[in-house]
Amino acid sequence: xxxxxxxxxxxxxxxxxxxxxxxxxxxxxxxxxxxxxxxxxxxxxxxxxxxxxxxxxxxxxxxxxxxxxxxxxxxxxxxxxxxxxxxxxxxxxxxxxxxxxxxxxxxxxxxxxxxxxxxxxxxxxxxxxxxxxxxxxxxxxxxxxxxxxxxxxxxxxxxxxxxxxxxxxxxxxxxxxxxxxxxxxxxxxxxxxxxxxxxxxxxxxxxxxxxxxxxxxxxxxxxxxxxxxxxxxxxxxxxxxxxxxxxxxxxxxxxxxxxxxxxxxxxxxxxxxxxxxxxxxxxxxxxxxxxxxxxxxxxxxxxxxxxxxxxxxxxxxxxxxxxxxxxxxxxxxxxxxxxxxxxxxxxxxxxxxxxxxxxxxxxxxxxxxxxxxxxxxxxxxxxxxxxxxxxxxxxxxxxxxxxxxxxxxxxxxxxxxxxxxxxxxxxxxxxxxxxxxxxxx
Numbered sequence: 001x002x003x004x005x006x007x008x009x010x011x012x013x014x015x016x017x018x019x020x021x022x023x024x025x026x027x028x029x030x031x032x033x034x035x036x037x038x039x040x041x042x043x044x045x046x047x048x049x050x051x052x053x054x055x056x057x058x059x060x061x062x063x064x065x066x067x068x069x070x071x072x073x074x075x076x077x078x079x080x081x082x083x084x085x086x087x088x089x090x091x092x093x094x095x096x097x098x099x100x101x102x103x104x105x106x107x108x109x110x111x112x113x114x115x116x117x118x119x120x121x122x123x124x125x126x127x128x129x130x131x132x133x134x135x136x137x138x139x140x141x142x143x144x145x146x147x148x149x150x151x152x153x154x155x156x157x158x159x160x161x162x163x164x165x166x167x168x169x170x171x172x173x174x175x176x177x178x179x180x181x182x183x184x185x186x187x188x189x190x191x192x193x194x195x196x197x198x199x200x201x202x203x204x205x206x207x208x209x210x211x212x213x214x215x216x217x218x219x220x221x222x223x224x225x226x227x228x229x230x231x232x233x234x235x236x237x238x239x240x241x242x243x244x245x246x247x248x249x250x251x252x253x254x255x256x257x258x259x260x261x262x263x264x265x266x267x268x269x270x271x272x273x274x275x276x277x278x279x280x281x282x283x284x285x286x287x288x289x290x291x292x293x294x295x296x297x298x299x300x301x302x303x304x305x306x307x308x309x310x311x312x313x314x315x316x317x318x319x320x321x322x323x324x325x326x327x328x329x330x331x332x333x334x335x336x337x338x339x340x341x342x343x344x345x346x347x348x349x350x351x352x353x354x355x356x357x358x359x360x361x362x363x364x365x366x367x368x369x370x371x372x373x374x375x376x377x378x379x380x381x382x383x384x385x386x387x388x389x390x391x392x393x394x395x396x397x398x399x400x401x402x403x404x405x406x407x408x409x410x411x412x413x414x415x416x417x418x419x420x421x422x423x424x425x426x427x428x429x430x431x432x433x434x435x436x437x438x439x440x441x
Contacts, residue, residue, distance in 0.1 A: 007257035008033035009040020011410030018431030044212025054377035057318030062421035074219035119147025139167035257410035274400035282385035312359015
């Protein structure tokens, strides 16, 4: 079955590799990739000996041990990875606060600690005693779940930085299953200085020793090189009877990892309803700024969160050279700062970079004289925005693709907020479904 896979990111290449593992001839698979390099959102970049991930600080962890091992094996196996303990903090004024925030209340100034504890207990009582339903908008959900203190001191300002929209325009549906509910006992203990832990599934992570996170997708690409058409933009997809034409070439099947937003300009004959649904799906871009530092070593930190505007426009800072010793030259270190932006607006430029540096200096995270140089990369499709009407538009889009037999896959191919391991898991599941299909006559 001659199959076109649109996009050679982690989803598209993982699908191809799983199909080959299940007996599909590799020559049946044809991957179309617009970029000159495979990898999609998992790409990394090296500048003067400093390596960083261009679409945010990626780490490898998974509740699915088989999927995680499979990803490691693509880049050389266990010995090709650094093993790291997660040490994540929130920078609150001049203090380090344990992450997640509700597990670090005891690190706050005393008034902020009281505000957050009182608000959390009040919100917990309202939810449990009155059994109130979760609000539909994210702004109200934050206060319903965490209370006014945590909302005002952290959750509201931090999320405003990420989403770049009023939070009442965001639906609360995206947090289901992604934000664990800290037991009230843990929050009470944290507020009086008894250390508690949240997000324990991320307590340990892995990162490639060489080449950044892209080492994983480079390994995928190596086994598919002859079948990946780099620098090849998909310009047209057309259904022809039970077969398909992609850029004028005949195929038996099409799997698309391309963002749903672009398909109306590619898939011929798409009705107005699905086309409008796809075009109006909201997303954010991310701009990552590498800061190469003349600093011998970092504090023992993995990444940190910056909730306040005075800390600059970046919401998250990754201690990139702590992930792998080869991410910076010997005796040097690096930071990588993430700035999100509305995906339909221009990327942040030089002014945002200056503000980022000034914010980090203000926050006490670096000194101006340490900075050697910067590098900046932007990724258009980075984060799904769950605005009101999202689910209906997504359903309309996917139902149309199902009706014409185009199979969606991947974070933006299906508009599901998947990390890289979840992309691999979904690709494995799809490969199992496709492997047994008979060749069409």
